[in-house]
Amino acid sequence: MRAVVVVAAGSGTRLGFGVPKAFVPVAGRRMLERALEPLFTLAEPTFVVVVAPVERLDECRALVADVAGPAVGHTAVVPGGPDRHASVEAGLAALPDSVASVLVHDAARCLTPADQVERVFQAVRTTGAGVVPALPVTDTVKRVDVLGPDDSAVVVETVDRAALVGVQTPQGFPLDALRAAYASASRSETDDAGVFQAAGGVVHVVAGDADAFKITTAWDLRRAEAVVADRGADRWPSGSPGPGLPAGVPVATRVGLGVDVHAFDAAVPCRVGLLAFPDEPGLAGHSDGDAVAHAVCDALLSAAGLGDIGGRFGTDDPRYAGASGTVFLQGAVALLAEAGWVPTSVSVQVIGNRPRIGARREEMQDALAAVVGVPVAVSGTTTDGLGFTGRGEGLAAIATALVHRATGADTVHTAAVD
Numbered sequence: 203m204r205a206v207v208v209v210a211a212g213s214g215t216r217l218g219f220g221v222p223k224a225f226v227p228v229a230g231r232r233m234l235e236r237a238l239e240p241l242f243t244l245a246e247p248t249f250v251v252v253v254a255p256v257e258r259l260d261e262c263r264a265l266v267a268d269v270a271g272p273a274v275g276h277t278a279v280v281p282g283g284p285d286r287h288a289s290v291e292a293g294l295a296a297l298p299d300s301v302a303s304v305l306v307h308d309a310a311r312c313l314t315p316a317d318q319v320e321r322v323f324q325a326v327r328t329t330g331a332g333v334v335p336a337l338p339v340t341d342t343v344k345r346v347d348v349l350g351p352d353d354s355a356v357v358v359e360t361v362d363r364a365a366l367v368g369v370q371t372p373q374g375f376p377l378d379a380l381r382a383a384y385a386s387a388s389r390s391e392t393d394d395a396g397v398f399q400a401a402g403g404v405v406h407v408v409a410g411d412a413d414a415f416k417i418t419t420a421w422d423l424r425r426a427e428a429v430v431a432d433r434g435a436d437r438w439p440s441g442s443p444g445p446g447l448p449a450g451v452p453v454a455t456r457v458g459l460g461v462d463v464h465a466f467d468a469a470v471p472c473r474v475g476l477l478a479f480p481d482e483p484g485l486a487g488h489s490d491g492d493a494v495a496h497a498v499c500d501a502l503l504s505a506a507g508l509g510d511i512g513g514r515f516g517t518d519d520p521r522y523a524g525a526s527g528t529v530f531l532q533g534a535v536a537l538l539a540e541a542g543w544v545p546t547s548v549s550v551q552v553i554g555n556r557p558r559i560g561a562r563r564e565e566m567q568d569a570l571a572a573v574v575g576v577p578v579a580v581s582g583t584t585t586d587g588l589g590f591t592g593r594g595e596g597l598a599a600i601a602t603a604l605v606h607r608a609t610g611a612d613t614v615h616t617a618a619v620d
């Protein structure tokens with residue numbers, strides 16, 4: 203059996219909520235809940251000990267039961283001590299003797315992904331030593347001489363940061379060796395690996411994760427909320443059609459609707475869905491009256507919140523007299539691109555007695571898709587003799603469009619050190 207000790211007994215003084223930190227909500231869920239969730243998704247059964255503030259033991263037991271579900275039999279909740287060192291000792295004492303490897307984890311690093319936990323377990327197994335997850339230090343680091351009680355200081359030297367890492371949790375160890383190290387430790391070490399190493403243990407380093415940062419201050423809490431929001435964002439799926447975005451990029455998705463109607467005018471050529479229908483009456487209009495192209499155009503513009511075809515291209519503008527549907531569609535796609543939107547798919551239905559769409563559906567789909575750049579589905583229907591379409595006075599078209607845009611919701615990711 204393997205185990206994780208989650209220390210959650212701190213008071214959270216620097217966060218300043220007046221509530222023990224592990225019970226402060228991060229985007230609606232208490233930090234401890236978020237810290238525990240990944241531990242119950244691991245492939246191998248894992249015993250979980252939570253070290254809680256003594257006055258919160260009942261609340262903590264209910265929380266653990268809720269998150270663990272059927273795995274609650276492999277959990278324990280014990281009261282913490284006056285400092286982290288004492289809390290870790292209390293957690294280690296509560297472990298069954300069948301445990302071989304143990305990880306010690308801060309509840310305050312509540313967004314640590316499950317694969318970091320697995321990585322540390324794996325490395326303890328393969329090395330038989332202590333293991334810490336760590337990230338490179340990105341700031342230039344300087345050693346300083348603190349001059350006075352106000353923390354004023356002068357720089358002594360720049361430290362070579364290539365030799366430095368920021369260390370996170372969970373930190374993993376063979377249980378016997380960690381218990382022995384704690385039994386003989388002074389209290390000057392700030393993490394478990396420090397205690398382990400002071401007792402002569404070897405500690406290996408594996409890759410950490412920016413999301414495993416420790417929530418200490420109100421700024422960290424805001425950053426955690428941004429990470430949670432980013433995780434919940436829609437992602438652009440791999441293999442999706444269209445001139446898309448790299449898989450995994452957070453995206454906003456919007457849907458739009460467009461409707462257009464034109465009356466028949468036998469004196470003009472018939473163009474519907476970018477195709478010519480030589481034997482059919484044409485459609486009246488300032489442009490070529492292609493109701494299908496115009497409905498698609500409106501659907502695209504409305505999906506992107508960019509208004510409509512009349513407002514964008516001017517129905518009275520002489521530049522568009524007799525213009526083909528291609529002109530408006532190209533214009534709409536260009537306006538979307540300027541605003542960062544990319545079409546995802548389009549669907550359009552032609553409503554009227556004629557021209558008949560069926561025999562030329564695929565040709566029409568291809569013609570529209572060639573301009574919009576994504577699949578366009580075309581369907582046709584009549585209105586059973588009812589209304590202006592049923593009386594053969596005109597043609598209507600209804601279109602929907604789906605569009606997407608990268609949200610660029612990148613969050614600041616840096617390592618945090620205890």
Ligand code: CTP
Nearest residue numbers: 209210211212213214215216284285289309310
């Ligand atoms: N911790 C603990 N028992 C303590 C002190 C700390 O279990 N007596 C735990 C915290 O709950 C936290 C982790 O150790 O998950 C790291 O400690 P820290 O971030 O310092 O948390 P707090 O001590 O709660 O915060 P502060 O120092 O601001 O009061």
Ligand code: MG
Nearest residue numbers: 212213214286
């Ligand atoms: Mg503390």
